[in-house]
Amino acid sequence: MRSVKKAAVWLFLAVERVLTAQIPLLPDYHEESLDFYSHFERSPRQWDLDEPHAVNATGNLVFETANSLLQHWANTRYRIGHTIIPGIVPVGTILYHGALSGPHIPTTPDWVAMEPEHSMVFCSGSVETGCWHVTFAVTRPMKVLYFDGSSAANIPEGTMDTQDLVAWSEMRPEWVDNEEQRIQDLCKWGLQNGINGLVRMEVNFEIMICNFTSHMEVISFSNLDSPRLKIGNVTDLPEDPNSVHHAFEIMHSTSWRENYPGETRIVLDYSALISFYDTDLVPSLMPRRVGLERWDHRVAGISPEDIERVEDRLAQVLERPPVTASGIDWKTVLRSVVDRYASRLDVMQYLTNITLDDTPVLLDRARKVQRQLRTMLAPYILLAALPPRDSVEVNATHSWAAPVFQGCATTHTSFIGTRGILTPSERLLLQAVQETSREICRVITRIWASGFIAGLDPLYPADQDIPADRIRTLMGEWKEDIARLMSWLDWSIWVKCRPACGVEEMCYLPTWPIGFFPPDHPFQAWNSASTPWPDPNEGEWKRPQPKCIRRLEPYGF
Numbered sequence: 001m002r003s004v005k006k007a008a009v010w011l012f013l014a015v016e017r018v019l020t021a022q023i024p025l026l027p028d029y030h031e032e033s034l035d036f037y038s039h040f041e042r043s044p045r046q047w048d049l050d051e052p053h054a055v056n057a058t059g060n061l062v063f064e065t066a067n068s069l070l071q072h073w074a075n076t077r078y079r080i081g082h083t084i085i086p087g088i089v090p091v092g093t094i095l096y097h098g099a100l101s102g103p104h105i106p107t108t109p110d111w112v113a114m115e116p117e118h119s120m121v122f123c124s125g126s127v128e129t130g131c132w133h134v135t136f137a138v139t140r141p142m143k144v145l146y147f148d149g150s151s152a153a154n155i156p157e158g159t160m161d162t163q164d165l166v167a168w169s170e171m172r173p174e175w176v177d178n179e180e181q182r183i184q185d186l187c188k189w190g191l192q193n194g195i196n197g198l199v200r201m202e203v204n205f206e207i208m209i210c211n212f213t214s215h216m217e218v219i220s221f222s223n224l225d226s227p228r229l230k231i232g233n234v235t236d237l238p239e240d241p242n243s244v245h246h247a248f249e250i251m252h253s254t255s256w257r258e259n260y261p262g263e264t265r266i267v268l269d270y271s272a273l274i275s276f277y278d279t280d281l282v283p284s285l286m287p288r289r290v291g292l293e294r295w296d297h298r299v300a301g302i303s304p305e306d307i308e309r310v311e312d313r314l315a316q317v318l319e320r321p322p323v324t325a326s327g328i329d330w331k332t333v334l335r336s337v338v339d340r341y342a343s344r345l346d347v348m349q350y351l352t353n354i355t356l357d358d359t360p361v362l363l364d365r366a367r368k369v370q371r372q373l374r375t376m377l378a379p380y381i382l383l384a385a386l387p388p389r390d391s392v393e394v395n396a397t398h399s400w401a402a403p404v405f406q407g408c409a410t411t412h413t414s415f416i417g418t419r420g421i422l423t424p425s426e427r428l429l430l431q432a433v434q435e436t437s438r439e440i441c442r443v444i445t446r447i448w449a450s451g452f453i454a455g456l457d458p459l460y461p462a463d464q465d466i467p468a469d470r471i472r473t474l475m476g477e478w479k480e481d482i483a484r485l486m487s488w489l490d491w492s493i494w495v496k497c498r499p500a501c502g503v504e505e506m507c508y509l510p511t512w513p514i515g516f517f518p519p520d521h522p523f524q525a526w527n528s529a530s531t532p533w534p535d536p537n538e539g540e541w542k543r544p545q546p547k548c549i550r551r552l553e554p555y556g557f
């Protein structure tokens, strides 16, 4: 008993060491970031195919949120943001503003849209007077801060958490609709910190601009034919085809930013990313997530100490000259991993998703899975790692495949490990890529190794027929392993309309504000009159599921 307990304590200390490693301002990579592996190196289980990711590991969450930044689809699916990250709007970027108040450039903080479809909603005026619409060009790199998630959705379910924290150093649920106070206070903070814009997302991306003259110049300020949108007057809106059409065209313009590379007119600095899934920085949220599904993860509930730590980190990253980062293109590093595995895991899930009593089909499918695996793992299948033919008894641990696992799991990160300086944000991203790669490679190597031994590998086919019950058992295990892995990764790239939508349709996730308002609210009229007012805590409004909707008249959800 005593030695078991001692081992457990040791493991705890080792885990704790990884989780709480102090991060110096300019960390020396060689000493610090090898921690993740040195933890495993002290443990004989580092390349053990049966040793899954740590229970409370958040690498998968850091990975997928960082990989989804500025992409509309993933941030509509998971509305509650967990990332704050600075970026730049490059010189020459065109931004749009519909002037509600007539021909005046805002002199106080106000909003701009990335697309005119969005800004035209605010270009209001009668048929006689027309409306006023401004087009700006960015004249010098404009520093912005981006809040991920559906961060412009004014609902009390958590979409405002990270902004509350930056604006007020505490959660202010009573101000969920107080956009005026929010923009004033975020901009006051922003201007003190060299930030001229706050980037948020709802039906599309938008920027709160703090100073309209410091980084932009007017390209055109036009008195336009009024779009005559019935915004703010719902009397006959549901029947107003013009307004309904416009609402759908905003969503259409958003679909351009749905998936990778997302909104490219904002260039994020990943070396300054702050994640609320960072368990070093924000340990207080860890226990609050226990037992919750990802939809329900909140930033509210963060401890005052952690708020202070986040504020310090934010101040640090905003002060830091960019040259102190490694120069690594993290967006591409993350994407490379997704590219390699997303479609192949998807097809493997399809191949293993069959009933287990049809033996000829099972064998065919099992061989196809093995082909996928061999292709994925080929760069790491060392000749010397292969077990001698015929001498191998079935050994469930498949320890002979450890070098394959290791090669696969380290290929995207081992070079980064040799770089000099990484910022704390980069170390977090590195660890996220390491954890994610390790789990993917562990599962696929394990499946491949079991198929190899069974004689399913295309290059080493079995001499005799493989017993049907063996195939059945393997396929049953593979199906579970793949499902568990994909559910842990939870990549939004896999969430799509199946079957794909028709030409007159588009794939849609419930998107605030459409449908979120009571019948007498202007936005409610965008919804079809027959759909009831949804509760954001219920069903698909809480857990958005994709569906095909028409993108041409007649519209409807």
Ligand SMILES: *[C@@H]1O[C@H](CO)[C@@H](O)[C@H](O)[C@H]1NC(C)=O
Pocket (backbone or CB within 6 Å): 191, 211, 212, 213, 214
């Ligand atoms: C806005 O920027 C202009 C030009 O840089 C500057 O003159 C002005 O003082 C700024 N206004 C505020 C409120 O910071």
Ligand SMILES: *[C@@H]1O[C@H](CO)[C@@H](O)[C@H](O)[C@H]1NC(C)=O
Pocket (backbone or CB within 6 Å): 233, 234, 235, 236
């Ligand atoms: C709303 O529109 C109706 C009919 O178009 C009009 O009679 C009414 O005055 C409008 N209400 C407001 C508040 O503008």
Ligand SMILES: *[C@@H]1O[C@H](CO)[C@@H](O)[C@H](O)[C@H]1NC(C)=O
Pocket (backbone or CB within 6 Å): 055, 056, 286, 287, 288, 290
């Ligand atoms: C995971 O985190 C929760 C909350 O902090 C803790 O109670 C639990 O013991 C942790 N589990 C492991 C295996 O570390």
Ligand SMILES: *[C@@H]1O[C@H](CO)[C@@H](O)[C@H](O)[C@H]1NC(C)=O
Pocket (backbone or CB within 6 Å): 349, 350, 353
């Ligand atoms: C598995 O196949 C069934 C029947 O074709 C389908 O309904 C289900 O969505 C599939 N599951 C996955 C995870 O693809």
Ligand SMILES: *[C@@H]1O[C@H](CO)[C@@H](O)[C@H](O)[C@H]1NC(C)=O
Pocket (backbone or CB within 6 Å): 394, 395, 396, 397, 398, 399, 400
């Ligand atoms: C499986 O292989 C490992 C490593 O070679 C060995 O320690 C273990 O005893 C083997 N297990 C069986 C059941 O043969």
